Amino acid sequence: MGATRTELFTKAQNEMxxxxxAIAHPARIAILQHLVAKNACVCxxxxxxxxxxxxxxxxxxxxxxxxxxxxGTVEGARVCYCIDPNVWNEYQTLFNNFFRRVDLSxxxxx
Amino acid sequence: MGATRTELFTKAQNEMxxxxxAIAHPARIAILQHLVAKNACVCxxxxxxxxxxxxxxxxxxxxxxxxxxxxGTVEGARVCYCIDPNVWNEYQTLFNNFFRRVDLSxxxxx
DNA sequence: ATATTTAATCGTAATATTGCGATATAAAAT
DNA sequence: ATTTTATATCGCAATATTACGATTAAATAT
Numbered sequence: 388m389g390a391t392r393t394e395l396f397t398k399a400q401n402e403m404x405x406x407x408x409a410i411a412h413p414a415r416i417a418i419l420q421h422l423v424a425k426n427a428c429v430c431x432x433x434x435x436x437x438x439x440x441x442x443x444x445x446x447x448x449x450x451x452x453x454x455x456x457x458x459g460t461v462e463g464a465r466v467c468y469c470i471d472p473n474v475w476n477e478y479q480t481l482f483n484n485f486f487r488r489v490d491l492s493x494x495x496x497x
Numbered sequence: 498m499g500a501t502r503t504e505l506f507t508k509a510q511n512e513m514x515x516x517x518x519a520i521a522h523p524a525r526i527a528i529l530q531h532l533v534a535k536n537a538c539v540c541x542x543x544x545x546x547x548x549x550x551x552x553x554x555x556x557x558x559x560x561x562x563x564x565x566x567x568x569g570t571v572e573g574a575r576v577c578y579c580i581d582p583n584v585w586n587e588y589q590t591l592f593n594n595f596f597r598r599v600d601l602s603x604x605x606x607x
Numbered sequence: 608a609t610a611t612t613t614a615a616t617c618g619t620a621a622t623a624t625t626g627c628g629a630t631a632t633a634a635a636a637t
Numbered sequence: 638a639t640t641t642t643a644t645a646t647c648g649c650a651a652t653a654t655t656a657c658g659a660t661t662a663a664a665t666a667t
Contacts, residue, residue: 388656389621395548396523400530404523410595411517412625413506419595420510426603430644438505440627445645447625460607464634464643467606470599479596485520485529486589489580493536496577497570498626499651522655540614550657555615557655574613574664611666616659623654629647636641 403485406478409454414439414447419470422457427469429462513595516588519564524549524557529580532567537579539572 393401410416417437421428433444448468451457455474459466503511520526527547531538543554558578561567565584569576 388619389654390623391522391524391655392549393523396527400523400526403526404521407517407521407526411514411521412501413503413510413514414501414625416510416513416517416595417506423597423599426600427606431642439502439625441644442628442646443626446627449645458607461634461644462606466644469605469607472599472601475596475599479593479598482592482596483589485526486585486592487533488589489533489582489585490536491582495579496537496572497568497579498649499624499653501625501652524655541612549655551614552616552658553656556657559615571664576614609667611664613664614662616661618659619657621655623652625652626650628649631646632644634641634643637639 403481405454406481409451409456412447414443415451418444418447418451419456422468422470427467429465429467431465513591516564516591519561519566522557524553525561528554528557528561529566532578532580537577539575539577541575 396404410419414437418433421433421436425432430441430444430448433448434441437444439447448457448459452459456471456478457468458471459468461467506514520529524547528543531543531546535542540551540554540558543558544551547554549557558567558569562569566581566588567578568581569578571577
């Protein structure tokens with residue numbers, strides 16, 4: 388026990404949860420907002436911008452990259468990060484679908 | 498170390514992360530989907546529906562209630578749960594705003 | 608009154624996440 | 638060639654999450 392029992396859920400449910408998990412940290416929210424605002428940046432920019440250690444920022448970038456939501460391109464000694472617009476738009480669509488307007492007219496208890 | 502350094506981020510960033518965290522587990526995704534489909538249900542329904550123990554379901558319900566996204570009404574020995582439509586719609590709006598279309602024409606590196 | 612049903616909470620083990628110093632690797636500058 | 642710069646990775650400690658059996662509390666049924 389202790390580990391999420393993914394085998395009990397559908398692929399879509401597990402993927403939705405993973406998408407949410409990818410942005411379930413304020414540092415990753417901040418990184419994505421910075422990338423949206425500046426179009427692109429390197430790890431060092433984010434270390435200056437947020438107050439976290441370089442190792443920590445690098446780890447968060449790795450998670451966002453694993454989720455597919457950002458890409459990194461090696462530019463000499465630096466790595467330039469940016470949003471993957473296709474994945475970004477897919478996230479928007481899937482979250483939007485998940486939070487579809489609910490029917491208020493039903494026989495809810497509360 | 499070990500704890501999220503919320504003091505480094507804005508209130509909005511921390512709240513967005515908490516919203517994402519609320520749905521960052523497949524069981525909670527499944528619970529919300531079940532509530533949307535059935536309009537309302539009790540804890541026992543979810544224990545039958547998903548394969549998790551009663552204590553585990555109860556814990557997930559508590560987290561969703563803490564996030565404000567569901568409500569529970571005591572009905573005798575049972576507690577009837579349902580979506581809070583106002584919070585639900587706010588989640589939709591905030592996720593939708595977060596994933597606003599990004600400008601593809603910029604000088605991104607990748 | 609007693610037994611049963613329902614759900615919350617407690618306690619605890621397993622696992623995952625967060626954060627950071629130290630180190631490794633590779634490019635750029637001197 | 639050596640030093641500096643930039644980032645990734647390792648190792649570890651602190652904290653958080655997940656899961657569930659056992660227990661509790663309160664309503665319902667017998």
